[in-house]
Amino acid sequence: MRTRVRIPSVHHGFCTVCSPSAQRARRSHGPPCVRLFHYIGNPTVRRVARRHVDALAPIEDQVAMTDAAPTIYAAIPFTALVLLVALVAAVAVRSHLTGRGITPGMILWPLPFAALLGFVGVWCAMGLVMDTCSAADLVAYSVAVGGCGAITLARRRVFHRIDELAGVASHLLRAGRDAVLLVLAAALSVAALEGSWNRVGAQIPVSFILFAVGVVLAAMVALYFLGQRTGVLPCLVAFACIAFGIASHFVLRFKSAAILPSDLLAIGTAAAVSGNYTYELSRHIIFALALFALALCLLSFIHPGRPRNRRVLGANIAGNLCACGLVVAGALGLYNSVDVEEALDFTYDVWMPQFTYMQKGVIPSFLAVLQDLPIEESEGYDADEAQDIEDAYVQSFDLTAGATEARLAAEAQFNEMKPAVVAIMNESFSDLSIYEGLRAAGYTGPAFYNSLGDTLQRGALMSSVVGGGTCNTEFEFLTGNSMAFVGSGKYPYQLYDFSDVSNLAQQFDELGYKTTAIHPQLGSNWNRSNVYNQMGFDTFLTIDDFPDATWYHYGPSDRTCYDRILQMLREDPDPQFIFNVTMQNHGGYDAGTVLEEDLLGIAPEGITDPDTLSSLNTYLACIQASDRDLEYFINELRTIGRPVVLVFFGDHQPSVGPTLNEALYPGEDAFSHSWREFVSTYIIWANYDVAGNDQVSAWDELGANALGAQLLYDIGAPLSDQQKATLATRASVTSLNALGYRGADGICQALDANSFYSSTIDDLRKMQYLNFAEKVQ
Numbered sequence: 001m002r003t004r005v006r007i008p009s010v011h012h013g014f015c016t017v018c019s020p021s022a023q024r025a026r027r028s029h030g031p032p033c034v035r036l037f038h039y040i041g042n043p044t045v046r047r048v049a050r051r052h053v054d055a056l057a058p059i060e061d062q063v064a065m066t067d068a069a070p071t072i073y074a075a076i077p078f079t080a081l082v083l084l085v086a087l088v089a090a091v092a093v094r095s096h097l098t099g100r101g102i103t104p105g106m107i108l109w110p111l112p113f114a115a116l117l118g119f120v121g122v123w124c125a126m127g128l129v130m131d132t133c134s135a136a137d138l139v140a141y142s143v144a145v146g147g148c149g150a151i152t153l154a155r156r157r158v159f160h161r162i163d164e165l166a167g168v169a170s171h172l173l174r175a176g177r178d179a180v181l182l183v184l185a186a187a188l189s190v191a192a193l194e195g196s197w198n199r200v201g202a203q204i205p206v207s208f209i210l211f212a213v214g215v216v217l218a219a220m221v222a223l224y225f226l227g228q229r230t231g232v233l234p235c236l237v238a239f240a241c242i243a244f245g246i247a248s249h250f251v252l253r254f255k256s257a258a259i260l261p262s263d264l265l266a267i268g269t270a271a272a273v274s275g276n277y278t279y280e281l282s283r284h285i286i287f288a289l290a291l292f293a294l295a296l297c298l299l300s301f302i303h304p305g306r307p308r309n310r311r312v313l314g315a316n317i318a319g320n321l322c323a324c325g326l327v328v329a330g331a332l333g334l335y336n337s338v339d340v341e342e343a344l345d346f347t348y349d350v351w352m353p354q355f356t357y358m359q360k361g362v363i364p365s366f367l368a369v370l371q372d373l374p375i376e377e378s379e380g381y382d383a384d385e386a387q388d389i390e391d392a393y394v395q396s397f398d399l400t401a402g403a404t405e406a407r408l409a410a411e412a413q414f415n416e417m418k419p420a421v422v423a424i425m426n427e428s429f430s431d432l433s434i435y436e437g438l439r440a441a442g443y444t445g446p447a448f449y450n451s452l453g454d455t456l457q458r459g460a461l462m463s464s465v466v467g468g469g470t471c472n473t474e475f476e477f478l479t480g481n482s483m484a485f486v487g488s489g490k491y492p493y494q495l496y497d498f499s500d501v502s503n504l505a506q507q508f509d510e511l512g513y514k515t516t517a518i519h520p521q522l523g524s525n526w527n528r529s530n531v532y533n534q535m536g537f538d539t540f541l542t543i544d545d546f547p548d549a550t551w552y553h554y555g556p557s558d559r560t561c562y563d564r565i566l567q568m569l570r571e572d573p574d575p576q577f578i579f580n581v582t583m584q585n586h587g588g589y590d591a592g593t594v595l596e597e598d599l600l601g602i603a604p605e606g607i608t609d610p611d612t613l614s615s616l617n618t619y620l621a622c623i624q625a626s627d628r629d630l631e632y633f634i635n636e637l638r639t640i641g642r643p644v645v646l647v648f649f650g651d652h653q654p655s656v657g658p659t660l661n662e663a664l665y666p667g668e669d670a671f672s673h674s675w676r677e678f679v680s681t682y683i684i685w686a687n688y689d690v691a692g693n694d695q696v697s698a699w700d701e702l703g704a705n706a707l708g709a710q711l712l713y714d715i716g717a718p719l720s721d722q723q724k725a726t727l728a729t730r731a732s733v734t735s736l737n738a739l740g741y742r743g744a745d746g747i748c749q750a751l752d753a754n755s756f757y758s759s760t761i762d763d764l765r766k767m768q769y770l771n772f773a774e775k776v777q
Helices: 071-097 104-108 110-125 135-164 168-195 206-226 234-255 261-265 267-276 283-299 310-337 340-344 353-360 362-371 383-399 405-417 436-440 447-451 470-479 504-510 525-535 558-571 610-638 656-664 670-677 704-715 721-729 758-776
Strands: 009-011 014-016 420-426 457-462 514-518 539-541 576-581 644-650 679-686 733-736 740-743 748-750
Touching: 071 104, 071 110, 071 135, 104 110, 104 135, 110 135, 110 283, 135 168, 135 283, 168 206, 168 234, 168 283, 168 362, 206 234, 206 310, 206 340, 206 362, 234 283, 234 362, 261 267, 261 362, 267 525, 340 362, 353 362, 383 721, 383 758, 405 704, 420 470, 420 558, 420 704, 436 656, 447 610, 457 704, 457 733, 470 504, 470 525, 470 576, 470 704, 504 514, 504 525, 504 576, 514 558, 525 539, 558 576, 558 610, 610 644, 610 656, 644 704, 656 670, 670 679, 670 748, 679 704, 704 721, 704 733, 721 758, 733 758
Parallel strands: 420 576, 420 644, 514 539, 514 576
Antiparallel strands: 009 014, 457 679, 644 679, 733 740, 740 748
């Protein structure tokens, strides 16, 4: 069990070192105690803190929006493509005419280089190459890539010269050549990986670069032997590096994030919404592609030579496969036995991993996160003790909140009435009027939503994600578990089997309810098709069930979902639990994705960047549309003729939220500054008089993990022991998320803070390990 020491922060140019207790924290217990550089967003930027990271330069151009290079520049790579094709054709014809024949490699090896030239040419012709890439840059790229393709035509002559050598000399020469080329190709692949997205990659410490090259080299060597000592399969490693680097560039640009291991499991979801964004190639990507081409060129010259006879061929195949197995076994053994962070003496930033990726490199950082994926067992954990802790909280609940007249009256009413329960998790819905600068600019939040005065309760909802990661709020709401004790950088929907995990769908099913999940997008997003089935939902309606949907912004409108829900409630009088994850407000918030007349024209003082203002007002237009649709929905529910309970909440703030936070609240203490970004909102409402509740919109801040339990408590529905324990702990810890918690004294604390409530946090951690981790690991 390691002790993690946090990096000191920079505040107004001076070092702010945390207390010793704050320095010692385990990764899964909370965020870093400092913000080391301003949030990188689109189009705003963070600047790297100077005092403790002098090696890093400002990166304000990292994600800045630019104009496109002139489309006429496409002629440059296209010309190189034509010349390369002509050269290959000429060499092939000459080889045929001279009787040497045309080998497959003569045609196939130049193809990747032709594809690289054509790719950049097409992107440039579509206006998707940034104007930071000059004509000279494209000339250099075209010469380099075209030249590499041309050089591969010399392979045959080189191989022939080596084959002419006899005995041991030829074997030694091939082995030495292959070793050198693999090392160089691995180094070039790492350079392409970092160069395509990391503007300060040149300042990564040498030890981290060598580690990354070693990892890539190990992968290349394994595929080298698997491919029978040719350079073909190692090319896949080089391709993976450049692809990961380019993907990192766009994820940083659009999501202000780094690619984490669990993101790879969510690649289907990412692909489904990828059409929302514009993919422009930067100058750095162009140069990285040239490095990738050089790596391919080197690998093309790896060839085992001609076998003397079949017996030698068979022995070579067996030996190569054994060598591949040994390399893979050795690499896996090292991965499982060596802690990357301890070996390289660093700690990755759990809340801004992109900072660590920039400072230490993608491969060391990625592997460090990967090694932390298992849910960490709390120190001194014992299942029997955890059960005793939960039992004690359950008993406390049963004697207090569970025994009030209001609760008993609500229970009796629920058992008799069995109201329909509708849960709306509204994509990116939040009230940005919590930012004083927006209020000063005239924005007061969603009007109808804020005017509702007859809810059972309402308040701030503490999410564990911001700008993305919808499924984690969904996970917290449906299961009652908190991301605080799962760990940073994880998406439980992608990692675990929920068949044995208690959840709201299962609970309502046991009460005789029909259970339906609705998400007007692909069912594969966030693995929902599998997860909902494991949770026990009877029906899952996806985009295929909305062929005539009315779209707004980037998805079927909220009203489209609400009309389907109203139809279900009117056509089926049986008790129903309906969980709807909406889609219309999904990012990005590009100009032109909403009607011009819907834009509010909000311009907070201190926000001058036109792209930020455009994204902000596009987002606010989406929220205004959601507010109109919610008003329609609630008005319909008021007269629907059957009892219905509605819980409505936003999953997280939009990606523009952190940008506003940085601009409007400079110089704040780090934790309070971060806390604001994770504030969403919720209401619990009913169209009938709920026994024991005045329905005057009492305000209460909740963590998303407690919202489901609070919903069931308010309407008198049965509670599980886990839910009772969760509600009982709110006497001391009123709200909880992956960032920290708010104690009963009203003060927000980091999860690892040494406070009066630390014992309650430890109890919550142990109970969640009992109820969740033990069931999924």
